Amino acid sequence: MDTIYITGGRPLSGTLAVQGSKNAVLPILAATAAIPGRFVLSNCPAIRDAAVTRSLLEHLGLRITEADTCLIVDSRGPIRAVPEAALACQLRSSALLLGALLARLGEAEISLPGGCVLGQRPLDYHLDALERLGVKIRRENGRLLCKGRPRSGTVIFPYPSVGTTENLMLAALGANGPVRLIGAAREPEIRDLAVFLTACGAKITGAGTPCIRIEPAPLHGAAHRILPDRMEAATWLCAAAATGGTLTLTDLIPDQLRAVLQVLRLAGCEITEADAELTVRAGPLHAPGAVVTGPYPAFPTDAQAPVMAALLRASGSTLFRETVFSDRFRHVPALCAMGAQIETAGDLASVRGVPALHGAEVSATDLRGAAATVIAALAAEDESIIHDARHLDRGYSYFPERLRQLGAEVHAE
Numbered sequence: 349m350d351t352i353y354i355t356g357g358r359p360l361s362g363t364l365a366v367q368g369s370k371n372a373v374l375p376i377l378a379a380t381a382a383i384p385g386r387f388v389l390s391n392c393p394a395i396r397d398a399a400v401t402r403s404l405l406e407h408l409g410l411r412i413t414e415a416d417t418c419l420i421v422d423s424r425g426p427i428r429a430v431p432e433a434a435l436a437c438q439l440r441s442s443a444l445l446l447g448a449l450l451a452r453l454g455e456a457e458i459s460l461p462g463g464c465v466l467g468q469r470p471l472d473y474h475l476d477a478l479e480r481l482g483v484k485i486r487r488e489n490g491r492l493l494c495k496g497r498p499r500s501g502t503v504i505f506p507y508p509s510v511g512t513t514e515n516l517m518l519a520a521l522g523a524n525g526p527v528r529l530i531g532a533a534r535e536p537e538i539r540d541l542a543v544f545l546t547a548c549g550a551k552i553t554g555a556g557t558p559c560i561r562i563e564p565a566p567l568h569g570a571a572h573r574i575l576p577d578r579m580e581a582a583t584w585l586c587a588a589a590a591t592g593g594t595l596t597l598t599d600l601i602p603d604q605l606r607a608v609l610q611v612l613r614l615a616g617c618e619i620t621e622a623d624a625e626l627t628v629r630a631g632p633l634h635a636p637g638a639v640v641t642g643p644y645p646a647f648p649t650d651a652q653a654p655v656m657a658a659l660l661r662a663s664g665s666t667l668f669r670e671t672v673f674s675d676r677f678r679h680v681p682a683l684c685a686m687g688a689q690i691e692t693a694g695d696l697a698s699v700r701g702v703p704a705l706h707g708a709e710v711s712a713t714d715l716r717g718a719a720a721t722v723i724a725a726l727a728a729e730d731e732s733i734i735h736d737a738r739h740l741d742r743g744y745s746y747f748p749e750r751l752r753q754l755g756a757e758v759h760a761e
């Protein structure tokens with residue numbers, strides 16, 4: 349999808365089942381390279397980042413077939429230690445193959461990974477932690493040459509980095525004794541990785557807390573259902589909130605959206621929760637106060653742009669503080685082109701609600717920024733044209749189709 353055309357002004361309404369989580373399926377796919385076995389992964393989202401990860405794994409020698417939302421992975425044959433550079437540089441999570449390959453082969457050679465540009469995204473936490481477990485790492489022409497099976501030990505993280513936690517959980521599978529991770533990330537996707545690895549025979553305790561312990565154990569294939577995507581859910585909630593719609597989401601875990609729900613409720617949305625279901629009813633909104641992003645369970649950085657878009661017409665001012673990434677207000681110029689009043693300074697963005705937005709021709713900058721731009725266009729009074737809409741394909745399956753299902757006037761090329 350290159351360009352998306354949206355005629356705004358229609359409240360989004362209806363019922364939608366949430367897709368499987370992007371940020372859960374990517375580390376779980378990487379994990380299948382660490383363990384020789386046959387894996388059946390259900391509820392996989394049809395997104396580009398998962399497709400690129402699949403190609404990376406196939407290039408390493410894994411055999412993968414798909415049926416509906418299931419990926420069936422066979423990693424029992426021999427595998428290579430060098431992921432294809434042209435694929436690895438397309439997504440950040442390719443770095444997780446480091447941990448997986450070190451666990452299985454005791455070596456890995458990987459090109460520096462890509463992903464959305466959200467400011468500096470170094471790998472120093474990953475590499476320092478692996479070095480602390482005895483892995484030897486050399487940097488050569490944009491590649492990382494890593495050797496040595498990780499050894500038993502304790503790693504203290506300087507920051508609860510999601511990717512570092514996942515990479516070290518994978519590397520620890522091949523260690524010669526227990527590995528303790530202190531100061532680990534607590535995101536639900538870490539828990540889901542641990543649930544999957546436990547089904548594969550791994551002995552893991554503490555996932556979802558700052559202290560995770562992994563002990564050596566015989567590993568094998570397993571079946572696993574990927575967690576629902578809390579960020580896709582947040583995006584749809586924001587689209588309904590921005591357009592004054594009524595939307596029911598099914599197949600999700602409301603508790604994992606606590607911080608986002610709190611902000612939307614403070615803004616005036618009526619939200620009811622059931623077991624695996626949420627309904628949002630939105631009318632005129634007001635500013636909920638300050639929104640500060642942070643590691644889970646704080647307000648998620650991935651929801652910052654969509655929530656900002658939802659609040660562009662809320663009465664009063666909302667202050668956003670982005671503490672996770674250094675450059676995550678890249679969607680702001682596109683929102684301002686539609687009439688939004690936003691001022692940014694460093695890690696702060698101040699949104700002053702306006703009575704109405706108008707359509708504009710703009711470009712998307714990154715995955716969640718693209719979602720925010722679409723949300724603003726849905727709330728605007730006439731047609732918007734959003735270029736570089738391909739960012740959406742990274743993380744949202746059947747995005748234009750699902751928007752149309754909820755009553756939006758959208759077409760994509």
Ligand code: EPU
Nearest residue numbers: 371441468469470471472473474509510511512672673715
């Ligand atoms: N950081 C470092 N050095 C490192 C690793 C991270 O300085 O070695 C910094 C990052 O630059 C960033 C902060 O630490 O400023 C947090 O990074 P983290 O490692 O936690 O994030 P990530 O693993 O790169 C995952 C998600 C992101 C999500 C963040 C935070 C995946 C594939 N990506 O990224 O998702 O924003 O955690 O929750 O799981 C998205 O879905 O749109 C997305 C960007």
